[in-house]
Amino acid sequence: MFAVPDWNRSRLPLRPLLYALPPVAALLSYRRPGIKAIRVSTVLQYIAAVEALYALHGYRPARGRRVVRSTLAIALSLAIPTTRLLLRYDSSDFEAMTRRCLGATRTPFRRSGSNFVATIAGTERRIRVRSLMRGVAVLDFTGSWQQRKAQVVQRLILKSLEPLVPRIVIRLGGAHAKSEPDG
Amino acid sequence: MPRVSRTVEIDASPDEVIEYIADVDHHPAFISALNSVHELSGNPRHSETEWSWTFTFAGVALQGNAGTLDYEPGKRYSFQTTGGIQSTFVYEAQANAGGGTVLTASSEYEIPQTVLSSVVDQNDIDRFVQGVADEAAQDLKAIFED
Numbered sequence: 001m002f003a004v005p006d007w008n009r010s011r012l013p014l015r016p017l018l019y020a021l022p023p024v025a026a027l028l029s030y031r032r033p034g035i036k037a038i039r040v041s042t043v044l045q046y047i048a049a050v051e052a053l054y055a056l057h058g059y060r061p062a063r064g065r066r067v068v069r070s071t072l073a074i075a076l077s078l079a080i081p082t083t084r085l086l087l088r089y090d091s092s093d094f095e096a097m098t099r100r101c102l103g104a105t106r107t108p109f110r111r112s113g114s115n116f117v118a119t120i121a122g123t124e125r126r127i128r129v130r131s132l133m134r135g136v137a138v139l140d141f142t143g144s145w146q147q148r149k150a151q152v153v154q155r156l157i158l159k160s161l162e163p164l165v166p167r168i169v170i171r172l173g174g175a176h177a178k179s180e181p182d183g
Numbered sequence: 184m185p186r187v188s189r190t191v192e193i194d195a196s197p198d199e200v201i202e203y204i205a206d207v208d209h210h211p212a213f214i215s216a217l218n219s220v221h222e223l224s225g226n227p228r229h230s231e232t233e234w235s236w237t238f239t240f241a242g243v244a245l246q247g248n249a250g251t252l253d254y255e256p257g258k259r260y261s262f263q264t265t266g267g268i269q270s271t272f273v274y275e276a277q278a279n280a281g282g283g284t285v286l287t288a289s290s291e292y293e294i295p296q297t298v299l300s301s302v303v304d305q306n307d308i309d310r311f312v313q314g315v316a317d318e319a320a321q322d323l324k325a326i327f328e329d
Contacts, residue, residue: 104212121329149329
């Protein structure tokens with residue numbers, strides 16, 4: 001892990017560094033008009049965007065990857081005004097979020113493959129949160145989610161996910177998630 | 184200053200209930216209009232601890248800070264909010280005959296000017312506050328009992 005300066009309170013000029021990096025320049029069209037400098041809340045989250053950029057542009061630095069990664073991460077942290085522009089979240093981000101939500105609602109759960117299996121009022125219900133390209137998260141809820149506790153859990157997951165991605169697709173009944181192999 | 188209060192019986196001990204409520208990270212789970220709690224400066228059971236929050240009041244997005252006022256294990260937890268909404272929340276627990284808890288949650292608040300200027304009908308604001316209070320009481324019960 002490299003050290004990233006704490007720029008939370010800094011406001012730095014954008015353009016010189018950004019235009020030197022072709023993949024980052026591609027992102028400039030996402031910038032809000034009139035923004036000259038951007039306050040950075042967390043640089044580490046933007047590393048996920050860097051990885052997505054690599055994938056999008058087929059950019060695979062063979063040497064000096066670490067330097068390029070850190071440079072791009074810092075550049076992106078200046079370029080993107082909000083985490084909503086992240087192109088892809090790692091599934092571990094969603095897993096951590098789901099875990100926190102189940103804990104906060106005192107819901108017993110276990111993992112089964114890529115599903116969380118939550119026990120609510122003695123009944124197991126499956127939850128799967130996964131990411132797609134271009135900032136879409138897909139939420140699969142299997143089983144019945146009509147009971148109050150289940151709705152509390154569901155609402156908290158949605159509330160927690162909402163700031164992370166621009167678009168959330170919710171699938172109730174979840175035949176897809178049911179077909180996921182256990183283990 | 185308007186005040187809203189709810190009393191609910193929960194099938195869990197007062198220690199357990201107040202311990203849960205005093206962890207303010209849990210609040211978005213049972214306060215439907217509270218979107219997030221973040222930047223917690225330490226243990227919310229300590230009176231100097233502060234945090235930030237985002238809340239949607241009758242459709243108006245607000246943000247601000249909060250700080251713990253008082254924590255007595257198994258008895259009481261209170262905190263104050265500033266910024267988007269000036270308010271005080273107090274949660275008080277008593278044991279009932281069955282070993283469960285009678286929890287009284289109350290809040291005194293000022294209706295933010297941004298809300299007053301955005302919401303035409305005062306009744307909508309009242310309905311919103313009463314609805315959030317009802318939901319919070321029922322959701323807390325569901326969290327402990329289901």
